[in-house]
Amino acid sequence: MKKINRRQFIGKSALGLGSAFVLAQLPKELFAYASKVEMPIGFQSWSVKDELGKDLTGTLQMMKGYGYSQIEMCSPKGYADIGFGPLAKMKTSDLRKTIADAGFGCISCHFGFGELADDKIDESIEFAKEMGLTQMICSTFWLPKTATLSDYKASADKLNKAAEKIKQAGMHTGFHNHEFEFATLDGQLIYDAMMNRFDPELVKMQFQTEVINLGYKAADYFKKYPGRFISSHLSDWTADKKEVPIGDGIIDWREFFAAAKTGGVQNIFVEMDLPDLKDSAHNIQKMKV
Numbered sequence: 001m002k003k004i005n006r007r008q009f010i011g012k013s014a015l016g017l018g019s020a021f022v023l024a025q026l027p028k029e030l031f032a033y034a035s036k037v038e039m040p041i042g043f044q045s046w047s048v049k050d051e052l053g054k055d056l057t058g059t060l061q062m063m064k065g066y067g068y069s070q071i072e073m074c075s076p077k078g079y080a081d082i083g084f085g086p087l088a089k090m091k092t093s094d095l096r097k098t099i100a101d102a103g104f105g106c107i108s109c110h111f112g113f114g115e116l117a118d119d120k121i122d123e124s125i126e127f128a129k130e131m132g133l134t135q136m137i138c139s140t141f142w143l144p145k146t147a148t149l150s151d152y153k154a155s156a157d158k159l160n161k162a163a164e165k166i167k168q169a170g171m172h173t174g175f176h177n178h179e180f181e182f183a184t185l186d187g188q189l190i191y192d193a194m195m196n197r198f199d200p201e202l203v204k205m206q207f208q209t210e211v212i213n214l215g216y217k218a219a220d221y222f223k224k225y226p227g228r229f230i231s232s233h234l235s236d237w238t239a240d241k242k243e244v245p246i247g248d249g250i251i252d253w254r255e256f257f258a259a260a261k262t263g264g265v266q267n268i269f270v271e272m273d274l275p276d277l278k279d280s281a282h283n284i285q286k287m288k289v
Helices: 006-014 020-025 030-034 047-052 056-066 094-099 121-131 149-166 190-199 209-214 218-224 252-262 274-286
Strands: 042-045 070-074 107-110 135-138 172-176 205-209 227-236 266-271
Touching: 006 094, 006 190, 042 047, 042 107, 042 274, 047 056, 056 094, 056 205, 056 274, 070 266, 094 107, 107 121, 107 149, 107 266, 121 135, 121 149, 135 149, 135 227, 149 172, 149 190, 149 205, 172 227, 205 209, 205 218, 209 218, 209 227, 218 227, 227 252, 266 274
Parallel strands: 042 070, 042 266, 070 107, 107 135, 135 172, 172 205, 205 227, 227 266
Antiparallel strands: none
């Protein structure tokens, strides 16, 4: 049978190929185009940290108008010196209520690696409980450029230990990658070394799609490590590494969302510059996968 693209399929259906007999003759794989993205559309608060600090309610209302329904926070106390100072002054209960009153769910939050250390983990868990979180994400280890593969493995062991406490508190632990985890040390990709070191029952991954700029696709990793992911940060890029709204770049989003199910992804959070956030939400809403 001649292949047709999504637009052709939808168009022909609208023109009357909708009888039960005709539909029964179409290959089942065509119906994959008829399902929309099922996960609620979220955004990472880092993208609008300055706006949130100036007008929390107004910024949330703006993002709601764009089509977002989930927000992933950054720990206000841990990120106080890099944009979240105004939110750190709020009571946790007031912050949670303001987010909920704006119509947002907030189940995930980034924490600095230091906030998950032995002397800080209890305080971070308490904040997470007050916020109603179910996912605590380590934003990265922030190791120096001189770090060895052994340093990364040692840090992974520390996060495994923190994750035991987080699990006991009824929440999940995640790890968020940046581009530097996709460098090679001792002939091995740092990301793969970390995947081999993390306890898969304790630490899940939050994949940042920006590494497409280094030639790495999220879909490949979702399939390589099935069930090892909890969420993903979404951004899209051109072939010459310019950020563009989701759906306007080189990432194959149909492939992404199909593989995300295999990876175990539960949440998606767009993390892009403010001008691209509106169009990205709109494009995801109309996306067929």
